Amino acid sequence: MSVQWFxxxxxxxxxxxxxxxxxxxxxxxxxxxxxxxxxxxxxxxELIGERPTLKVLNKEDLADPARTAQWLAHYxxxxxxxxxxxxxxxxxxxxxxxxxxxxxxxxxxGMVKPLRVLIAGIPNVGxxxxxxxxxxxxxxxxxxxxxxxxxxxxxxxxxxxxxxxTPGLLWPKIVVPESGDWLAASGAxxxxxxxxxxxxxxxxxxxxxxxxxxxxxxxxxxxxxxxxAAMPADELLAxxxxxxxxxxxxxxxxxxKAGEVLLADFRAGALGRITLETPERYAAWREAAxxxxxxxxxxxxxxxxxxxxxxxxxxxxxxxxxxxxxxPGS
Ligand code: G4P
Numbered sequence: 001m002s003v004q005w006f007x008x009x010x011x012x013x014x015x016x017x018x019x020x021x022x023x024x025x026x027x028x029x030x031x032x033x034x035x036x037x038x039x040x041x042x043x044x045x046e047l048i049g050e051r052p053t054l055k056v057l058n059k060e061d062l063a064d065p066a067r068t069a070q071w072l073a074h075y076x077x078x079x080x081x082x083x084x085x086x087x088x089x090x091x092x093x094x095x096x097x098x099x100x101x102x103x104x105x106x107x108x109x110g111m112v113k114p115l116r117v118l119i120a121g122i123p124n125v126g127x128x129x130x131x132x133x134x135x136x137x138x139x140x141x142x143x144x145x146x147x148x149x150x151x152x153x154x155x156x157x158x159x160x161x162x163x164x165x166t167p168g169l170l171w172p173k174i175v176v177p178e179s180g181d182w183l184a185a186s187g188a189x190x191x192x193x194x195x196x197x198x199x200x201x202x203x204x205x206x207x208x209x210x211x212x213x214x215x216x217x218x219x220x221x222x223x224x225x226x227x228x229a230a231m232p233a234d235e236l237l238a239x240x241x242x243x244x245x246x247x248x249x250x251x252x253x254x255x256x257k258a259g260e261v262l263l264a265d266f267r268a269g270a271l272g273r274i275t276l277e278t279p280e281r282y283a284a285w286r287e288a289a290x291x292x293x294x295x296x297x298x299x300x301x302x303x304x305x306x307x308x309x310x311x312x313x314x315x316x317x318x319x320x321x322x323x324x325x326x327x328p329g330s
Contacts, residue, residue: 013167018047020152020164023116025105028054028097028163030121030130032186033063033085034275036071037282038179039122039188043171052080052104056097058126060085067275074279080104088130097134098157114160120169124188131155131165176289178202182276187267197237200259203266204233206276214271219243237262 021027027048032039036057055075060068068085075083082100101117102108108115121127135155153165174180181202184194207215212225219240221228228236234255241247241258248254265271277285 010170010172013169014043014047016152017044017118017120017166017169020118020166021047021049021051024051024118024164025108025115026052026054026101026117028056028101028117028119030056030058030119030125030127032122032125032188033057033060033068033071035179035182035186035277036075036275037277037279037286038176038182039125039186041120041122041169041171042175044120044169050080053082054097054100054104055081055083056130057083057085058088058121058130061087062269062273064273064275067278070278071275086130088126088133091133091136095134098161101161109160111160114162116162116164117157118164118166120166122170122183122188124186127165131163134163175293176282176285178277178285185263185266185276196259196263197255198259200237200262201233203276204237204262207271207274208233208236211271211274214274215240218265218271 027044029040029044029048036055057063057068057071063085072083072085075081082104084096084100086097101115105115107113119127119131134157152167155163155165157163174183180189180194181199183189184199185203204215208229208231212228215221215228215236216223216225220243221239223231231239237255237258238253240262241253241255244258244261246254246257246261266274
């Protein structure tokens with residue numbers, strides 16, 4: 001699916017972020033534990049560069065624990081990187097953040113060299129919730145919507161630890177098509193930017209492959225898990241829609257509404273703890289998407305007309321050329 005969502009004010013956000021990063025010791029990158037690869041903003045990775053990074057897999061209460069463990073191992077094997085999983089509403093684990101940041105920048109701390117931490121993440125990943133939990137109060141939202149304050153805010157997590165909050169940073173183009181679907185399914189993308197039915201069908205295909213028993217239990221489907229896994233996705237969505245009364249006048253199925261039902265259940269965790277990607281699967285999607293993009297660019301370059309070179313000089317009559325003056329209009 002193609003989702004385009006880089007409003008003009010994002011360029012200003014990006015610039016402000018690049019400026020702030022110059023004085024930052026540790027970056028906390030907040031990810032959605034159900035889609036860690038897809039919720040990582042490549043633009044942010046580019047801006048972070050070599051800075052120590054704490055990857056926080058938030059909403060772990062909604063994610064598949066076995067896959068969360070895989071992602072944590074994947075990130076913890078990377079240089080200058082630590083990773084933890086969190087449920088942003090729970091205070092104890094949230095406080096572990098500060099200890100992890102200190103570990104990443106042991107040379108900072110104390111009143112003379114306070115630890116400066118920046119937190120960034122895509123919209124709806126749970127940044128405000130985490131800040132509220134960390135601060136024990138209602139923190140103002142540094143929102144990504146136009147019209148709401150887009151200023152960064154600085155809060156003290158300890159006497160010598162400052163946290164800079166930034167508005168959500170979107171990215172200009174989602175290269176991995178699966179990522180567009182998962183971002184929409186998770187609620188990170190505004191509803192007008194995608195088609196609910198198409199996103200629900202993409203989600204359903206993964207659920208069929210990885211969690212068919214959950215579909216069976218949630219929607220009380222008569223088929224076995226194996227049969228559910230083998231069904232065409234549109235038929236399965238129709239069966240779910242009928243079970244949940246997603247009908248138009250006259251009793252016809254409303255596939256759009258059926259899609260909404262599935263997406264709402266996924267977002268609320270009603271299908272159980274689900275993670276849509278593993279590190280290996282995400283790497284394969286990304287590789288395929290990059291290759292497809294390279295092919296598209298090569299095809300575009302091949303179609304481009306060859307630029308006209310300088311016009312060949314007309315040989316003079318002495319050189320054997322025609323003995324007529326050049327056309328004044330040429
Ligand atoms: P943002 O600042 O990054 O945009 O996200 P925000 O904190 O507003 O969180 C977006 C939604 O995700 C909220 O739900 C919030 O409660 C939920 N959320 C955040 N962290 C977690 C988590 O670790 N686990 C779960 N299960 N949910 C989380 P909402 O329905 O939009 O708002 P609300 O009614 O809960 O306030």
